[in-house]
Amino acid sequence: MTEISMSVNGKEVSGTVEGRTLLVHFLREALGLTGTHVGCDTSQCGACTIHMDGRSVKSCSILAVQADGARILTIEGLAEGDALHPVQAAFKEHHGLQCGFCTPGMIMAATDMIRRHPEGLTEATVREELEGNICRCTGYHNIVKAILAASEAMGAGAARAA
Amino acid sequence: MYDVNYHRAGSLQEALKLLKDADDGKFLAGGQTLIPAMKTRLAAPSDLIDLSHIAELKGISAAGRTVTIGAGTTHAEVAASADLRALCPALTHLANLIGDPHVRHMGTIGGSLANNDPAADYPAAILALAATVVTDRREIAAEDFFTGLFETALEEDEIITAVRFEAPAKAGYAKFPNPASRYAMTAVFVASDGNAVRAAVTGAGDDGVFRCAEVEAALDTDFSPSGLDGVRVPADALMTDIHASADYRASLVVAMAKCAVTMANG
Numbered sequence: 001m002t003e004i005s006m007s008v009n010g011k012e013v014s015g016t017v018e019g020r021t022l023l024v025h026f027l028r029e030a031l032g033l034t035g036t037h038v039g040c041d042t043s044q045c046g047a048c049t050i051h052m053d054g055r056s057v058k059s060c061s062i063l064a065v066q067a068d069g070a071r072i073l074t075i076e077g078l079a080e081g082d083a084l085h086p087v088q089a090a091f092k093e094h095h096g097l098q099c100g101f102c103t104p105g106m107i108m109a110a111t112d113m114i115r116r117h118p119e120g121l122t123e124a125t126v127r128e129e130l131e132g133n134i135c136r137c138t139g140y141h142n143i144v145k146a147i148l149a150a151s152e153a154m155g156a157g158a159a160r161a162a
Numbered sequence: 163m164y165d166v167n168y169h170r171a172g173s174l175q176e177a178l179k180l181l182k183d184a185d186d187g188k189f190l191a192g193g194q195t196l197i198p199a200m201k202t203r204l205a206a207p208s209d210l211i212d213l214s215h216i217a218e219l220k221g222i223s224a225a226g227r228t229v230t231i232g233a234g235t236t237h238a239e240v241a242a243s244a245d246l247r248a249l250c251p252a253l254t255h256l257a258n259l260i261g262d263p264h265v266r267h268m269g270t271i272g273g274s275l276a277n278n279d280p281a282a283d284y285p286a287a288i289l290a291l292a293a294t295v296v297t298d299r300r301e302i303a304a305e306d307f308f309t310g311l312f313e314t315a316l317e318e319d320e321i322i323t324a325v326r327f328e329a330p331a332k333a334g335y336a337k338f339p340n341p342a343s344r345y346a347m348t349a350v351f352v353a354s355d356g357n358a359v360r361a362a363v364t365g366a367g368d369d370g371v372f373r374c375a376e377v378e379a380a381l382d383t384d385f386s387p388s389g390l391d392g393v394r395v396p397a398d399a400l401m402t403d404i405h406a407s408a409d410y411r412a413s414l415v416v417a418m419a420k421c422a423v424t425m426a427n428g
């Protein structure tokens with residue numbers, strides 16, 4: 001067992017984990033942050049996408065010990081009080097979800113995508129960039145719409161997503 | 163996943179020592195191949211030695227046209243490097259085609275080369291660029307580095323520290339991705355130094371990445387897509403699997419080579 005600590009959604013947290021404990025399990029089970037989902041558990045679907053040190057990563061493919069000392073942002077850390085993050089608001093507005101299972105990963109992927117494209121996004125870029133996030137419900141159209149709208153709404157303030 | 167002892171190395175020396183002291187240790191870089199393999203118990207090391215905090219394994223530098231990429235440099239860093247894009251845009255393009263953004267944020271060039279997946283992207287570039295793989299103890303020419311499926315010339319305890327190459331006059335990369343995995347079903351990297359052409363193929367060979375003599379000969383004469391008209395690549399040493407037959411891959415080699423040359427000619 002190893003003692004680890006990290007910053008999660010702006011709070012310092014610590015815990016004791018086995019070497020093999022996955023980051024997603026640490027977040028969900030030790031910290032109770034169940035917004036991050038496990039879909040495929042094989043690095044394909046992106047339901048477990050979070051940000052580690054400001055970059056989107058698949059938390060089912062990272063050991064909790066690898067994140068020792070890191071800065072983690074999960075879906076729970078996006079809204080400010082009752083005010084949804086612009087990407088969350090856009091998903092709501094544009095019906096970017098049906099069952100909602102893929103949504104936390106989609107939104108964490110989207111905020112990272114918007115951060116990396118301050119020049120703005122095109123539909124083709126959004127579709128290409130969603131390579132690692134699978135949705136079984138929506139057919140992606142409204143997800144793409146929501147991300148384009150959020151990117152537009154965030155304009156020059158895109159850096160906020162990081 | 164079986165339990166594992168995790169160690170974080172701060173230097174190459176420390177990493178080597180940690181591996182030596184371990185029962186059945188393995189180096190860990192981005193973990194984008196090793197962690198999934200451990201989850202399915204295809205790999206079950208007793209110890210993991212994390213290389214990702216070793217500063218000297220990171221970064222991209224260029225001296226004239228000589229490019230050095232640290233083994234711990236992520237696919238996303240390669241894809242986003244303006245210096246590299248100016249010298250060898252085919253390589254930044256290639257890095258941007260690996261997996262997806264999240265995988266690219268973790269996965270490293272050193273991990274990809276050490277793994278030598280027969281459908282991985284970097285091996286084609288490294289072979290076509292006649293790059294040198296630099297390790298903690300020696301330099302290995304790309305030609306000698308890839309020794310078969312998931313096999314390399316590396317010793318068990320040898321660490322890749324960097325990859326070095328001369329930026330080519332022209333280069334291009336084209337990939338036909340497997341629609342499910344996005345790994346290459348067949349992909350071709352072509353590079354020309356102004357005299358000789360090198361073309362390396364990944365995703366298609368029975369024995370992993372290889373240089374394609376037929377494509378090189380045709381492009382040596384005429385470095386253009388039409389220079390490849392009528393070229394046939396023998397299917398004998400190509401892979402057949404549920405995704406594609408060897409014959410289909412043979413025709414993909416020529417088709418991808420044409421796209422790669424188009425890119426190289428800008």
Ligand SMILES: Cc1cc2nc3c(=O)[nH]c(=O)nc-3n(C[C@H](O)[C@H](O)[C@H](O)COP(=O)(O)OP(=O)(O)OC[C@H]3O[C@@H](n4cnc5c(N)ncnc54)[C@H](O)[C@@H]3O)c2cc1C
Binds near residue numbers: 044281
């Ligand atoms: C969903 C998904 C899609 C992917 N798609 C593609 C794709 O399209 N194309 C592609 O090429 N790859 C693809 N990959 C693989 C990805 O590129 C990996 O990042 C890469 O193969 C391994 O790099 P890593 O840094 O993650 O290495 P790790 O997984 O940490 O290590 C891999 C192996 O290399 C060894 N190793 C690591 N670093 C060193 C070093 N410096 N010296 C010596 N040995 C070392 C390790 O011991 C281990 O055996 C994909 C992966 C995933 C999960």
Ligand code: FES
Binds near residue numbers: 040042044046048
């Ligand atoms: S649960 Fe992590 S990628 Fe599917």
Ligand code: FES
Binds near residue numbers: 097098099136137138
């Ligand atoms: S909304 Fe159901 S999986 Fe995407």
